[in-house]
Amino acid sequence: MTEVDNHYYAIKTTSKQERAVADSIFRTIERRLLDIKVHSVIVPEELKGYVIVESPESHSRIQELVESIPSARSVVPGETSLEEVQHYLVPKPVVSGIEEGTIVELIAGPFKGEKAVVKRIDIGKEEITVELYESIVPIPITVRGDHVRVIERKGEE
Secondary structure (H helix, E strand, O other), X not given: OOHHHOEEEEEEEOOOOHHHHHHHHHHHHHOOOOOOOOOEEEOOOOXXXXXXXXXXXXXXXXXXXXXXXXXXXXXXXXXXXXXXXXXXXXXXOOOOOOOOOOEEEEOOOOOOOOEEEEEEEEOOOOEEEEEEOOOOOOOEEEEEHHHEEEEEOOOOO
């Protein structure tokens, strides 16, 4: 089967249920509850409320699948192409969008809950160096980029 045989459909989901819908699609296909072929399901982080399904099936067959999945609402009319979904397949560095001077909250580790200012970013290692916001003595702490949540970007006030 070639890429030309496959179609890409966007499925509208209930908000914050994208992963659950993808898991339900996988379970339905795995258990052969419906005789529908699905090659992949993409849950793009930046595309809230949607999952993308790659399948050789027709739009009506995917709609039939969606009707059996809780929290899946509908199939968006028409289909998309691999070129349009390909950029969702390339992972973004977890430190993208964070720059020096940004105020973050640590969401993991021993300083969880503390606010800090970003002092340095290492994109290659996906780490940032921060200084605790309310610390008397500024001590640089290096943490993984996914261990912080941006509170206030530099220049936003």
